[in-house]
Amino acid sequence: MFQSSMIALALLLAPQDQAAPPAHAMPGEEAVDPYTVDPANAGATPFAGDGMARAFGGQDGIRRIVDRFVALNFADDRIGEIFMNHDQVRLKRTIFEQFCYILNAGCTYTGRHMRSSHKDMGIQQGDMNRLVENLQAAMAAERVPFAAQNRFLSKLAPMRRDVVER
Amino acid sequence: MAAMDSFVSTARLSRTGILAALSLTALPAHAQQIAEPGKLLLTNGVSTIEGASGGGLTPWAVIAGNGTRDGIGAQANVTVAELADYDFRSAGIAIGAWDRVEVSYARQIFDTNWVGGALGLGEDYKFDQDIWGLKVKLAGDVVYGPEWMPAIAAGVQYKKSLDAPIVRAVGAAHDEGVDYYVSATKLFLNWSLLGNVTLRATKANQTGLLGYGGDLRDSHSVQAEGSLAYQFSRKLVVGAEYRTKPDNLGIAREDDWWDAFAAYALNRHVTATVAYTDLGSIATIEGQRGVLFQLQGSF
Numbered sequence: 001m002f003q004s005s006m007i008a009l010a011l012l013l014a015p016q017d018q019a020a021p022p023a024h025a026m027p028g029e030e031a032v033d034p035y036t037v038d039p040a041n042a043g044a045t046p047f048a049g050d051g052m053a054r055a056f057g058g059q060d061g062i063r064r065i066v067d068r069f070v071a072l073n074f075a076d077d078r079i080g081e082i083f084m085n086h087d088q089v090r091l092k093r094t095i096f097e098q099f100c101y102i103l104n105a106g107c108t109y110t111g112r113h114m115r116s117s118h119k120d121m122g123i124q125q126g127d128m129n130r131l132v133e134n135l136q137a138a139m140a141a142e143r144v145p146f147a148a149q150n151r152f153l154s155k156l157a158p159m160r161r162d163v164v165e166r
Numbered sequence: 167m168a169a170m171d172s173f174v175s176t177a178r179l180s181r182t183g184i185l186a187a188l189s190l191t192a193l194p195a196h197a198q199q200i201a202e203p204g205k206l207l208l209t210n211g212v213s214t215i216e217g218a219s220g221g222g223l224t225p226w227a228v229i230a231g232n233g234t235r236d237g238i239g240a241q242a243n244v245t246v247a248e249l250a251d252y253d254f255r256s257a258g259i260a261i262g263a264w265d266r267v268e269v270s271y272a273r274q275i276f277d278t279n280w281v282g283g284a285l286g287l288g289e290d291y292k293f294d295q296d297i298w299g300l301k302v303k304l305a306g307d308v309v310y311g312p313e314w315m316p317a318i319a320a321g322v323q324y325k326k327s328l329d330a331p332i333v334r335a336v337g338a339a340h341d342e343g344v345d346y347y348v349s350a351t352k353l354f355l356n357w358s359l360l361g362n363v364t365l366r367a368t369k370a371n372q373t374g375l376l377g378y379g380g381d382l383r384d385s386h387s388v389q390a391e392g393s394l395a396y397q398f399s400r401k402l403v404v405g406a407e408y409r410t411k412p413d414n415l416g417i418a419r420e421d422d423w424w425d426a427f428a429a430y431a432l433n434r435h436v437t438a439t440v441a442y443t444d445l446g447s448i449a450t451i452e453g454q455r456g457v458l459f460q461l462q463g464s465f
Contacts, residue, residue, distance in 0.1 A: 125234040125265070128310075129206050136400060146399050147358050154355035160310035 024110045029090040035112050042098045042109035043162065044155040053105035055148035056139075062105055066096040069138035076134060079127045102155050114162035121165075128164050132156075204232035204239070207400050207431045209308055209353075210262070212439045213243035213462050216323055216373060217258035217272030218299045220349070221407045222427055222441050222458060224391035225301065226362045227319035227351040228308055229268045230260035232434065232464050238263045241464035247443055249456035253277040260299070268321075270299035276375045281451050287332065293375040294328035308351050308360075316352035316361075323347075325374035336449075337415045338377020339384040343369045346386075353397070360403065362393040371415050372448055380414030387412045401431040421446025425458065437462045 024037075035041075047053075056062050070092050074083045083091075094111030101109040111117065132153065139149045211219040211228045219241065220226035231239020240261045247254040258272030274295040282291030301321035308317040323345040327333045330341035347366040354361065367386040369378040379385070389412060395405025408424045427441035441458040448454045 124236050126204055126236060129204065129234065132206060146397070150355040150358045150397065154313060157310045157355060158312055160307075 026089055026093045029093070030087045032090070032112070035116065037110045039101060039109045041111060041113040042101050043114040043159045044102050046102050046104040047151075047155075048104065050104065052103045052148060052151065056099075056103050056105065056144055056152070057142055059100055059105050059107070061142050061144075062100050062103060063096055065135075065138045065142045065144070066092055066099055068141055069135050070095060072134040072137060073131060076130065079130045082121060082123065082127060099152075103152065114159050118163045123164050125164050128160060204237070204434065205234060205265075206309060207434065208397075208403055208429065208437065210239070210241060210464055212429050212437055212460060213241060213245065213258055213260065213272075215245055215247075215254070215256045215272070215274065216297045216299065216325075217256075217260055217270035218301055218321060218323070219260055219262070219268060219270075220351075220364075221362065221393040221395070221405070222425055222439060222443075222460065223407045223409045223423055224362065224364050224393055225299075225319075225321060225347060225349055226308075226364075226393065227303060227306070227317035227349040229262035229265050229301070229303055229319075230270065230464070231262035233262055233265065235265040239465050241462055243460055243462040245458065245460040247456055247458040249443070249445060249448075249454040251279060251281050251451050252448060252454060253279060254458075258297075266303050268299070268301040270297075270301070272297045272299075274373070274375060276372075278449070281449065285449065291332075293332070295374050296326045296328065297374070298324045306350075306352075309353050309355070313354070313356065314352075316350040318348070318350050320348045321346075325370060325378070327374060327377050333371075333377030336371075336376055337380050337417055338371055339379030339381075339414075340369070341377055343374060343378030345370060351393075358397040360393070360395040360397065360405065362391075364391040365389070366391060368412060369414065371412070372420060373411075376415060376418070376449065381416045383412065383414045395427075395429075402428065404428045418450045419447050427458075435463055435465065437464065 074080055097107050097109045097111060100107035136149060209228060210230055210232060211226050212222060214220045214222060214225055218225040219228050219230040230241045233239030242259045245256045254276050256272050256274045258270060260268055260270035262268045276293040278291045280289060283289035299321060301319050303317060303319045306315045306317040325343050327341040333341055345366055345368040347364055349362060349364040351362040366389045368389060369386050371377050371380060389410045391409040393405060393407040395403045397403050406426045410422045411420050413420045423445050425441040425443040427439055429437055429439040431437045439460040443456055443458045445454040
């Protein structure tokens with residue numbers, strides 16, 4: 001959880017020849033430790049066809065869902081503190097890429113692997129359940145049919161072992 | 167009048183169950199905090215008529231209460247089934263710890279109404295049974311993990327008839343018995359389908375209301391139980407269950423049971439279940455179909 005603030009601190013203290021952020025980073029993102037970019041880091045293979053992408057309203061719909069999902073998590077009185085020290089700009093971008101990639105809506109995923117990005121965050125099972133509920137709320141707000149919501153969750157459910165501690 | 171008595175006693179029972187559940191949640195304040203925010207809706211199942219969590223008729227590989235692997239939870243239920251000639255009531259409580267272990271208790275009351283008179287037991291004669299259950303989740307998870315890896319649980323149920331002389335007179339070999347079962351349960355998110363398969367070794371006649379073992383057979387036989395349910399929303403699940411049963415008593419044929427149910431989570435703590443239930447022939451009276459209603463509170 002202290003990782004990102006440590007990184008921010010390191011940035012402040014670092015000499016000016018700090019490596020430029022990778023090209024896929026959004027303006028305003030904090031730097032992260034280098035890692036190998038690989039769509040397989042998304043933790044799931046994409047759906048075939050465009051049915052799921054359409055159910056989620058294409059890239060525009062996915063972006064609205066991700067923005068709402070991330071905002072809900074940051075504001076959540078139960079799991080908000082897990083997100084508190086995280087780079088919201090980068091999180092929105094990488095989650096958008098991940099969802100868009102898995103939903104086969106025309107993106108690639110450039111973020112980190114699920115295991116390394118959740119390492120040492122102390123996430124409990126109840127936290128993950130709350131996160132799922134926030135995602136369900138965000139998908140429902142975008143009127144994604146419930147069966148499609150579940151189909152998408154079927155891609156995320158196997159990631160638990162990389163997210164929840166123990 | 168007798169029906170009123172049974173209702174009052176059921177209500178009293180359920181009140182103790184709910185009180186017990188309340189005091190349980192009030193005790194370990196820090197455990198509650200650890201337990202927050204709890205399971206996903208409906209993933210503690212509903213309460214079976216034998217007290218364990220699952221569908222209405224068959225236990226699932228889920229653990230009662232809202233606690234996750236980091237907490238302790240509990241649920242209590244009152245169940246009423248109005249059948250063609252009989253009335254069935256049960257009240258139960260189950261405590262689930264660490265999403266791993268479940269301890270349950272249920273009291274079943276089977277009111278024979280007019281049939282009791284016809285059978286010489288006296289009108290409104292009631293068969294009562296206590297069921298103590300222990301269930302351990304061995305592996306897997308109903309929602310998370312590999313898509314094809316179900317939650318797997320094993321359980322025992324100790325059943326004790328409170329009408330020993332009568333069930334013996336009916337032909338039962340014992341007034342107590344133990345069921346052993348294994349269940350595998352998975353919510354297949356890709357299809358929004360929940361499937362459950364349970365294998366149960368049992369001697370119980372009509373789940374034990376008519377005692378255990380009989381003149382036709384006095385040994386455990388393996389029975390199969392299954393549930394299939396579709397998740398319409400976070401709060402609504404609609405499905406059906408089937409449960410095969412032994413046939414140990416010479417004087418009264420025993421049929422398989424099935425039901426079609428809808429379970430609705432009013433909120434995180436209250437689930438209401440309605441089912442059309444077909445219990446077949448019971449104590450020589452055929453066609454025992456009716457409506458089952460259950461209210462469950464969970465923490």
